[in-house]
Each structure stands twice: as C-alpha cells, then as structure tokens.
Amino acid sequence: MRAEARALLLFPLLALVLAASAHASIAIPLELEEVVQRASLVVEGRVTSVTSKTRASEGRLLLETHVTLEVSEVHLGEPLREVRFVLPGGRAGTRKQVVVGTPRFHVGEEVIAFFADRRGELALVGLSQGLYRVNRASDGRAYAVRDLRELALERGGRTVPGERESLPLEDFRAKLRRAIEERR
Numbered sequence: 001m002r003a004e005a006r007a008l009l010l011f012p013l014l015a016l017v018l019a020a021s022a023h024a025s026i027a028i029p030l031e032l033e034e035v036v037q038r039a040s041l042v043v044e045g046r047v048t049s050v051t052s053k054t055r056a057s058e059g060r061l062l063l064e065t066h067v068t069l070e071v072s073e074v075h076l077g078e079p080l081r082e083v084r085f086v087l088p089g090g091r092a093g094t095r096k097q098v099v100v101g102t103p104r105f106h107v108g109e110e111v112i113a114f115f116a117d118r119r120g121e122l123a124l125v126g127l128s129q130g131l132y133r134v135n136r137a138s139d140g141r142a143y144a145v146r147d148l149r150e151l152a153l154e155r156g157g158r159t160v161p162g163e164r165e166s167l168p169l170e171d172f173r174a175k176l177r178r179a180i181e182e183r184r
Contacts, residue, residue: 026152026153026154026159027101027126027129027151027152027153027154027162028153028154029129029148029153029154029155029162030125030126030129030130032175032176032179033179033182035114035125035126035129035130036076036114036176036179036180036183037183038114038116038125038126039076039077039114039115039116039125039130040076040077040115040116040117041074041076041077041078041083041114041115041117041122042074042075042076042077042112042113042114042115042176042180043069043071043073043074043075043077043080043083043112043113043115044071044072044073044074044075044110044111044112044113044134045069045070045071045072045073045083045110045111045113046069046070046072046108046109046110046111047067047068047069047105047106047107047108047109047110047111048068048069048070048082048107049066049067049068049107050065050066050067050068050105050106050107051065051066052064052065052066052090052091052092053066053090053092054092054095061095062088062097063088063089063090063091063092063095063096063097064086064087064088064089064090065086065087065088065089065090065102065105066084066085066086067084067085067086067087067105068082068083068084069082069083069084069111069113070082071083075112075173075176075177075180076180076183077115083113083115083122084122085115085121085122085123085124086121087099087102087103087105087124087127088102089102099127100150100151101126101127101128101129101150101151102127102128103124103127103128103131109133109134110133110134111131111132111133111134112131112132112134112144112172112176113130113131113132114130114131115130128146128147128148128150128151129146129148129151131146132144132145132146132172133145133146133147134169135166141168141169142168142169142170143166143167143168143169143172144166144167144168144169144172144173145164145165145166146164146165147162147164147165148162148163148164148165149161149162149163149164150162
C-alpha cells in the first residue's frame with residue numbers, strides 16, 4: 001500500500017480517536033449556588049506556596065501539586081489561617097502531567113476557593129469550577145473571575161465550551177453570602 005493511501009486511511013482513524021478522547025473530559029456545569037451546596041469550606045486568601053511532587057501509587061508514578069493558601073477570610077466553615085490541598089497533575093523535573101479541569105496556581109495570587117472534604121482531605125469542588133481568582137484593574141476595582149474556557153461543558157444535551165465569568169468583587173461577595181444563607 002502506498003504511503004499516500006495509508007495516510008488517507010489513518011487520518012479518519014486519528015480524528016475518531018481524538019474526538020472520543022475529547023468527549024471523555026466533559027464536565028457538568030456547576031453554578032455558584034451548586035458549588036456552595038457541595039462545599040464544606042469557602043475561603044478567600046493568597047497563594048503562598050505551589051510545589052509539584054511525584055508519588056508512587058499502584059505501581060505508577062503520579063504527579064501532584066501541593067498548594068498552600070494564607071486565609072484572609074472564611075466565608076463558610078471553621079476559622080483557620082491556612083489551607084493546604086493537593087491537586088492532580090503538575091510538573092516535577094522533566095515530568096509533566098496535565099489533568100483537564102485542574103486549575104494552575106501562582107504564588108501571590110488572590111483567590112476565593114470552595115472545598116469539599118474527601119476522605120479527610122480538602123479538594124476543590126469541581127476542580128476549576130470551585131475557584132475564583134481576584135483580579136484587580138488598573139483603576140483599583142477588583143473582580144472575582146472564574147475561567148472555565150479549558151473545559152467542555154454539558155448543557156442541554158450539547159457539549160459547549162466553558163466561559164470566563166467576571167463579577168465586581170463586592171457583587172460576588174454579596175451573591176456568595178446569599179447562596180450560603182440559602183444553604184442553611
């Protein structure tokens with residue numbers, strides 16, 4: 001078989017494999033109220049540490065990212081000064097593992113994070129769906145931003161790309177307070 005003919009046969013197969021893998025990472029969208037319902041802890045704070053480490057599990061080498069937040073405000077849950085949690089994936093040495101839907105953190109950034117207790121460990125609710133970054137404009141105004149553009153979401157039987165949401169920080173805090181009150 002000639003190389004051109006093989007390429008023509010392989011192209012549809014490759015497209016089918018890529019399409020199947022894309023559908024394997026579709027998320028169910030969570031609105032703020034749903035994220036609050038699933039959360040046992042909601043904090044606002046600053047990222048103070050981000051480190052990736054390898055860990056052996058069932059004969060495989062996994063990468064994890066360990067994140068520490070200095071808490072400035074607890075919106076839901078018991079008072080605390082610091083939160084430590086682990087995310088799947090990361091970069092350690094020459095190894096890199098990307099887990100779709102897992103947010104990346106940077107030391108110094110301000111965030112509002114929603115956590116659930118998973119077998120005694122804190123986990124972000126819905127991975128990147130449970131994270132709002134506090135962005136400050138040059139005029140000093142602050143916004144709560146949730147960026148889901150790396151996710152494919154299931155909406156009404158269709159797969160749609162995630163979007164970037166932004167609300168003035170004070171409006172977001174008021175909406176968060178209402179969602180927490182309705183939860184009780």
